[in-house]
Amino acid sequence: MEFEDFAPKLSMLLYGVIGFVVVVGGLLLLLDVVPNYFARRREAALVAASLSTSDGPAPTLGRRVRKHREGLLGLAFLLPALLLLLIGLVIPAIRTILLSLRNGDSTAFVGLDNYLWIFRENDIVRVLLNTAGWVILVPLLATSVGLLYAVMVDRARFEAVAKSLIFLPMAISFVGAGIIWRFVYAYRGEGDQIGLLNWLWTLVGGEPRQWLNEGPLNTFLLIVVMVWIQAGFAMVILSAAIKAIPSDIVEAARLDGVTPWQMFWRVTLPSIRPALIVVIVTISIGTMKIFDIVRTMTNGNFDTNVVALEMYNQAFRYQQAGQGSALAVFLFILVIPIVIFQIRNLRRQREG
């Protein structure tokens, strides 16, 4: 453990940090300087134009030139993003679709075989059903728990503490949460139970069980982990939305003598609808891609497999690029309707 042993690594780290600061700092500087420069130029041009207002048709020409130049400028700003999108998203997506029409080592064209395989293989159908279970249950449970919690702690005495408590799991990675919850579900055949669930279960008189081995209960137990993480997210967004409800509406409702039940269904819920949709959509998309929790906790065994994990296994572990890509495309197709819904919703909001 001599310092010299670490010196080269530390110096590399230092280079990394310096390089990072230079690159990020440079980009920020660029983002600040360039628009400023153009703004100043435009100001100067405006001043110049206002000085020569009586010149007849000239300003229209100037405006056209300016507009053209602004278009170019916009393009220049868009270019890096477009390029990155092209390299990072469009090309891989096209390649994945092409690969999904080929065989395991991508040497022959097999048509739609890989897609038929998804629905033919019992194992894969199971995977689809599990994913469907996840996508239905997680947004529903996480949002309801978050909403309930947000309403309950709203303007309560220890609101900040109560909110932090449920928000904390958000800070834990999926893998970390998976490991933690594996201990909760742990089983010991002999001696004291080290798992919380089995400890409680034996306390009420049950025989210790291997929770993660029993389908379909195990899928549900994995879903609980995801809900545990996501409920905090839902709670924070919804709580902010509840606080943004204009107080005159709430007061008017109170004067009309609503019950808390009516208040919730008739006032709170309609008022926070946009936020609710954002939460549900975000969690749905996140759930569709669920991978880490399942891989950490059961590795897809005992009928708990999901699409994203199977896609990774097929493509990278089993060297079946075709089948893996087909699963990826299938997942992509599943996400599209949600994304469209989200975009339309956003647009409607902006217009309304």
Add this chain to the structure above:
Amino acid sequence: MAVSSRPRQALVLATTLALALSAAACSSDDGGDSGSASSPECAAYDAYTGNDGTTVSIYASIRDAEADLLEESWKQFEECSGITIKYEGSGEFEAQLPVRVDGGNAPDIAFIPQPGLLKRFADAGKLKEASAETKTMAEANYAKEWLDYATVGGKFYGAPMGSNVKSFVWYSPKLFAEKGWKVPQTWDEMMQLSDTIAGAGIKPWCAGIESGDATGWPATDWIEDVMLRDQGAEVYDQWVDHSIPFNDPKVVSAVDRVGKILKDSKYVNGGFGDVKSITTTSFQEAGTPILENKCAMYRMASFYANQWPEGTKVAEDGDTFAFYLPPVDPAKGKPVLGGGEFTVAFADRPEVQKVQTYLASGEAANNRAKLGNWVSANKKLEVSNVENPIDKLAVEILQDQSAVFRFDGSDLMPAAVGAGTFWKGMVEWINGKSTSEVLDQIEGSWPK
């Protein structure tokens, strides 16, 4: 949210960058002095000189302490030959190697533990045929059955290096001596012993097949070991290369023979629970109840010697030791199931070939063995250089003339089966599915 997410992204980026850079720093070697090529201790390395100042990169799954020993073992070679070896070990080796090769970023040499993966790269034309020197060296030092695993389409791609013997059963010599139990010499004796042990109120067997994303492999080793004993090496080869179906009655017979141990709650799972607890017990901790006399036997490869808690004496008169998993019919020879890694090259620069030849040599094997915890099928490996009793036993078995060696079958099968449905199938089998149901399913998943 939007405002606070930016510094967080920056932080993530910074850490990733820093990690990537420090990882690069870890793998870079500090060069080492060359130039002492004429000194007497370098006499053995004369054949490897002439490429002073060159660098050869090696990529493998060996990590941490084992990797340090490996790098130490070729230090002298580096000093004498002037060739710098840049070693990189990765826990994601099997998944990352194809990515690197397909991405045009292949290492010069890779240690591939799966002949199936080796064949895939050879078929794709990515591997370079081994040089004549490497081939001569390998033929002199390794048995033909080993070299066959690295020969694809008549071309030889690289010698084996480290090996392990999987046909071992760990036990407690103390407990055996105390109770008057003898190490069984045949399968039937072993089953009788199991009954005796169960009669004494101890679960005779421990097992655990949990191993992260490779969960299930210890059970496939069980099946392979018993396939070799129940059906013989020839049928084993047919099963592995799929000239008999995976659900053939012969396979069913072998799997059921394993089931008589692993799926009988009278025999398993000492210290952990019932049959199903095998699926959630990690193979690393599965053998430890032997030390507490909670179970008597645990079938696991020689490398399990490194898994015992610190201070455990691994020897014939110690706290724990292993015996050879006995054959069903001793007259048919000693079947040995094992594994190992092959040193194959993606480049054919002269320095790469020299490193490859060196790795096949007796010096390489002895240099590494002297540092401890290592076994090889290299014939030049002197048993006296192997310190650890269990490694000694493994080397003796590997060099035994009557041994019928076969490579771990799941490493020979296509990855979709060997690292996929076979593992998963075994987990389901232990968890309660019937033998035929599981084998039918695996047969259906064999890539056409």
